[in-house]
Amino acid sequence: MQLIYAAASPFARKTRVVASETGLTSRLGLIETTVLPVDVNERVNAVNPLGKIPVLLTDDGEALYDSRVICEYLDSLHDKPRLFPADPGRRWRTLRLAALADGVMEAAVLTRYERAARPAERQWDEWVDGQLAKVRRGLASLEVSTDLLNEPLDIAQIGVACALGYLDFRFAELNWRHESPKLAAFNEQFADRDSMRSTAPV
Ligand code: BEZ
Numbered sequence: 001m002q003l004i005y006a007a008a009s010p011f012a013r014k015t016r017v018v019a020s021e022t023g024l025t026s027r028l029g030l031i032e033t034t035v036l037p038v039d040v041n042e043r044v045n046a047v048n049p050l051g052k053i054p055v056l057l058t059d060d061g062e063a064l065y066d067s068r069v070i071c072e073y074l075d076s077l078h079d080k081p082r083l084f085p086a087d088p089g090r091r092w093r094t095l096r097l098a099a100l101a102d103g104v105m106e107a108a109v110l111t112r113y114e115r116a117a118r119p120a121e122r123q124w125d126e127w128v129d130g131q132l133a134k135v136r137r138g139l140a141s142l143e144v145s146t147d148l149l150n151e152p153l154d155i156a157q158i159g160v161a162c163a164l165g166y167l168d169f170r171f172a173e174l175n176w177r178h179e180s181p182k183l184a185a186f187n188e189q190f191a192d193r194d195s196m197r198s199t200a201p202v
Contacts, residue, residue: 002029002057003070004044008201010105010166011067012054017158018071020195022078037113068102071155083155094156097148100138101159105166107134112170135167135174143180161190169201 003019005012019028035041035053047063048055056064056073064070075083085091111131114123142148142160151157164187167176177184190196 001027001059002031004031004033004047004053004055004057006034006053007032008169009053010109010162010201011102013165013199013201014067014159014162015054015056015070015074016199017162017195018074018083018155020198021083021153021158021193022074022080024074024077036117038117068098071158075155081152083153083158085154090151090154094151094154097142097145097156098154098159100141101156101163104135104138104142104163105159107131107138108163108166108171111135132174135171135176136179138163139176139180139183143183148186157186157190158195161187161196165191165196165201 001024003012003015005016016025016028016030019025033041033044033053035044035051041051044053044055045051047057048065050065052065054065054067054070056070058064058073064073072084085094108131111128114128114131148156148160160183164176164183167174
């Protein structure tokens, strides 16, 4: 299998953390690339018409995207406890939290693109404020989902940790720990895992 990814992407990081946690890293070749809103990346477009990374090229010749699909696919390939719980009592809550973490990542990445890639005179401050409000509301909702921290390892915890890692990487000025002490405690432990250390954004 080969993963087309960017080292800074929190979505790609999520897939790499899943590969690491499920013992699949040695089966995963990495193809690093860059994807910017205004650049045409033919290599990525050829396998994902949406032009987004990550994309997983499977041993069966499939191109899988987006990160949610890749994570669930990887989770089907190992014999450890599942990261996507099957038990309905946990499954839907876990998937909702994972979606919330993805939404925080998405709002943060869009903000990053707006600020870093768009010419200053065309930037839309109100739109950025709206995206950052999504980040703040998302973190506030995660902060009260403290039982998240006590579950066995699952895709929601991985997503939350990757979202928080991206905020630290690109939005240190948000100082998210101030409003989210329980998430901060979760992150301090989780960020120490080998899977997180070996995939830290650069
Ligand atoms: C970034 O540089 O922040 C970034 C790069 C690729 C995907 C997402 C974010």
